[in-house]
Amino acid sequence: MLHPDYPLATERLLLRPATAADIDDMHAYKSRPDVCRYLPYDPMSRAEVAERISGVWSRTELTEAGQALNLCVEEAASGRLLGDVVLFWRDAENRTGEIGYVFAPEAAGRGYATEAAGALLALGFEGLALHRVTARLDARNDASCRVLERIGMRREALHLQDMWFKNEWSDTAIYAMLEYEWRESVEAGVRR
Structure with missing residues (x-):
């Protein structure tokens, strides 16, 4: 089980549960076709964002495998909402999880996604004692692939045209990290 103390702080970010006050800021990026291009959902209406914040994102x-923890990513210095992240607890017996993230275009290129994704790895490995954390994404999403590589995840697989995604065949890239790799990176001072 995982019961984080919020907010989760990184060097520049705060990760915290979404509230109704986040609806407009979240809708601003989740409603954009360019942001949703590689995500498993289409651009969202304000009502859809509000419904998710009061439901699955709340x-x-x-408390058990099969659940997901969605968190807002806020810039600590300004309080500005930059994006949101998710940690899925996939399997208790095999101790597996998965991470995902989405950021507003204005936050791109500043290392925020890398910092937040690294915090998700810490939450998975340290908070849930996971053995393995993965990330699955459309292989054309080069920026997201680079984020995963920067946090030390390795590309394990490329599934060619394995999914009919938004009216076209898409390749899925699978990235992963094992607990011992995480521990080694912490001991080497790569992670805090």
């Missing part, structure tokens, strides 16, 4: 802890 979880503040993980």
Whole structure:
């Protein structure tokens, strides 16, 4: 089980549960076709964002496998909402999880996604004691692939045209990291 103390702080970011006050800022990027291009959903209406914030995105802890923890990513210095991240607890027996993230275009190129994704790895490995954390994404999403590589995840697989995605065949890239790799990076001072 995972019961984080919020907000989760990194060098420049705060990760915290979404609130109704986040609806407009979240809708501003989740409604954009360019942001949703590689995501498993289409651009969202304000009502859809509000519904998710009051529903599936309202979880503040993980009590059993199969659940997901969605968190807002806020710039600590300004309080500005930059994006949101998710940690899925996939399997308790095999201790597996998965991470994902989406950021507003204005936040791109500043290392925020890398910093937040690294915090998700810490939450998975340290908070849930996971053995393995993966990330699945459309292989054409080069920027997201670079984020995963910067946090030390390795590309394990490329599934060619394995999914009919938004009216075209898409390749899925699979990235992963094991617990011992995480621990080694912490001991080497790569992670805090």
